[in-house]
Amino acid sequence: MPRPRSLTARHLATAALTVIDRDGLAGLSMRAVATELGIATMSLYRYVPDREALERQVVDLVLDGVDTAPPAGQPWQRQLAGLLERVRTAVAAHPGAVPLTVTHRHTSEAVRQWSETVLGVLAAAGFTPRRRALALRALLAYLTGALQNEHLAPLAGEATTALAELPPDAYPLLSGTASEAARVPAAEEFRAGLDLLLSGLSAAPR
Amino acid sequence: MPRPRSLTARHLATAALTVIDRDGLAGLSMRAVATELGIATMSLYRYVPDREALERQVVDLVLDGVDTAPPAGQPWQRQLAGLLERVRTAVAAHPGAVPLTVTHRHTSEAVRQWSETVLGVLAAAGFTPRRRALALRALLAYLTGALQNEHLAPLAGEATTALAELPPDAYPLLSGTASEAARVPAAEEFRAGLDLLLSGLSAAPR
DNA sequence: ACCTGAACACCGTTCAAGT
């Protein structure tokens, strides 16, 4: 069993993401990552101070691939939509890591770059610094919540099915709505909610 | 050390919430809850099958206090705003429990009642079943994400301060916006994002 | 000096021993 000489925190993150993709977030442990790399558990601590730092590296790895250049030649609402959708696509590739992205996004370099771009689009659209900040926070809130909704209880998933089977006399609207909506694809649902927010931004004072 | 004879799952939830409020979510363990109740750890399993079920009981406890009657005598947008704000208020009283409400809200009876009310307001406003479902999901996404934003990195908190201290040449907008926005109270921020969503709903087809 | 096995202080939960 040959042991690699020099690793980086990024190598650990890649191994951790492999574990998450295979065994889910519950399967992630320092021991599992070490086994994945073929080294002793304690050797991980040469590259990373603790588990939390490793988790942050995983989030950076997931989000580093997101293109943060504003989509050119489109109205600003479409530019924002494109930027949000890129994050959704990157995160959706690793559903097991969703809780980590939510917890650690604040320290992610990739998220900072992305936020800077979003603010640039909002500035070009004429929003004041204060309204830019509020708009960014609202977009981040929706993005965060939508990713979690999608991961924890997809609209077309079992949770909705369970809702559809509720007694209609107790929940006349919820039971009916759930069965009606169970066929909406996740990407369409994400876009529908995002469009509401962007429509609100279009009408808002700048 | 007298031990109580008959407890309920709700008693366990109350003790668990006490632990969370005092020591944070990290301090929550079966042993801590048992100690709080003055019983043996294993006795908990007479009232609850496992830790996850206990967590669900905590979420129900936090959300059971939310009034799910639609605020009367107001336009539907204000009714929705009121319903969202009630949840925010209830959850904000137990910030340590925020991650639990996000994870377990799908199985919460209180959330179902609340969702039924929201759908009723949307139906009265003329939205089709499909558009009601999409609107509810968008509102839940925003609510979920906003609560997490507020708990994990309040706009006026240290995360924003850290952003404000970023090198302005690398993040010209983010650094400036952060210091500008650091004074927005959480309640105002929540309302601002919600207003964007409600404005979008007002303009949306029904 | 570098790497790592054993150990420590936890955790949720099983199970058998106690009443």
Place this chain on the structure above:
DNA sequence: ACCTGAACACCGTTCAAGT
């Protein structure tokens, strides 16, 4: 029959022993 202590299989991390 009810309750629960000891034990099991984990976990992140400390620390000293090994090279």
